[in-house]
Structure formats: C-alpha cells, structure tokens
Amino acid sequence: MNVATRSRAKGGNTGTAQSTPNSTETPSEAEATSIADQTGDSKAQSQQTNTPADDESASISIPAQNIRHFKEQVVNTSRLLKVFSDQEKELAKAKAELAKHSDESKRMHTAYQSLQREIDTRARELAKANAETENARSLLVLREEELSRVRGLKEDLEARIAELSQAAPVVEQATPPRSPNVMLVEEIERLKRELEAKEGSLKSLRISRDAIRSTTKAEIMSIQAKYAREQKAMVQRQEREMAEHRASLAGKESELDQQQERLMQLEMDLSMRETQMEDQVA
DSSP states (O other): OHHHHHHHHHHHHHHHHHHSOOTTOOHHHHHHHHHHHHHHHHHHHHHHHHHHHHHHHHHHHHHHHHHHHHHHHHHHHHHHHHHHHHHHHHHHHHHHHHHHHHHHHHHHHHHHHHHHHHHHHHHHHHHHHHHHHHHHHHHHHHHHHHHHHHHHHHHHHHHHHHHHHHHHHHHHHHSOTTSOOHHHHHHHHHHHHHHHHHHHHHHHHHHHHHHHHHHHHHHHHHHHHHHHHHHHHHHHHHHHHHHHHHHHHHHHHHHHHHHHHHHHHHHHHHHHHHHHHHHHHO
C-alpha cells in the first residue's frame, strides 16, 4: 500500500507538473504534454493494481520465514542441549577422575607416612647399633686396661724371676749339698707357669679384641650401607611417585579448567539462544 500511494503521489505530482504549461508553450507542445499525462496515469493505475498481490505474497512469506527460523532455532537448541549433556557427562567423568586422583594422593600420603615410620625405625636401629658400638668400644678400652695390667704383672713376674734366678746360686752355696732349696725352685716353676698363663690370657684377649673390632666394624659398615641404600631408594621412589602424581594432577586440573570454560561458553550460548527465541516469539 505504501508503494501504491508513493507511486500515485509521484504520478500525481508529475501530472500536475506536466499539466501546468508554461506561458510560452505552443499548441502542439500542450497536446504532447496531455498525452504524457495520460500515459503516466495509466502506469500509476497499473502499479496500484499490482501492489495488493505483492503485499499479500510478502505477508504470506514472512510467517513462513518465521516458522523456518523458529525450527532452525529449535534444532540448534536441541544440538546445544545435547552438547551441554555431553559436556556434563565429561565434567562428571573429570570429577570422578579427580576424586580418583585424590584417593591416590591420600594413598600415597599414607604410604609416605608408612615410609617415614620405617625410616624412623631404621634410624632407631642405627642408633641402637651405634650404642652397641659404643659398648663394644668401652669393652675394648676395658680389655686394653686389662692387657696393660697383665703386661705390668708380667714385667713384675719377670723381674722377680730374674731376682730369684740370681739368688738361687747363693742359696745353693750356703745350703749344704744334701739340702737343696726345693721351695725356691718350686716358686720359680710356679711363677713361670703363671707367666705362661698370663701370656696365654693376654694372647686370648688380643684375639678377642681383634675379633670384636673386626666384627663390630663390619656390622656397623653393613648397617650404615644398608640404611643408606634403603633410604636413598625410598627417597627416589617417593620423589618419582610424587612427581608423577603432581604432573597427573596438573594435567587433570588443566583439562578440568578447559572443560569448565567450554561448559560456561555453552551455557552463555544457550542463554543467548533462549533470549533470541523469546524475543522472536514475542
């Protein structure tokens, strides 16, 4: 209707402008002008006749376009809902994996505490071994003191034997041949036997000291080496497991952040779609 009115107004204005002849026009020019006005009126009438059909087709096509657009919006909304559902499933899966990793972290923490208790136990064993070593060293000191005392006693016995040996000929000369100094000889023999016994005891003490030293030293070195190896292996295993766990958690957290960002974007898109659909329906 606006097109017909605009065309009619244009035709009317043109006819009016053309139907107003100048004062200088000739009769032939006035006739040509009237013919042109009639032609313009016929064109305007034909345009006015065609306009209602065009308006009717346009009014019919606009609801069809709205319906088609609404169907597309419904399809897009269904797709978004499906994607949203898939993202929720992925998010639930990621949360389950995160909970699993949290359980693994707790288990590793428990293992770490158990490892720490084992290390403390090993440390107590090492302290006990060190205490035994100190006891062995104290025993060695006592053995050394005993050896020193035995050496001093041996020297005293040797000096006494030497004195008795020097005094024996004099006694023999002073004593008649028929009465030898049997007691002196017996004393010398007894002292010799005691000296041999002390030497045997001293030798046995030295052997015991050397055996205790070697055994204690070997045991200490073995315990220290075993403790160092076990502690190093446990620390390395713990560091490796913690590094793997941290890397896995970092990857899962990054993936979870990406999933949450995608989910937020989908929610925003869905909200925008719903707003657009509400506006279109209104």
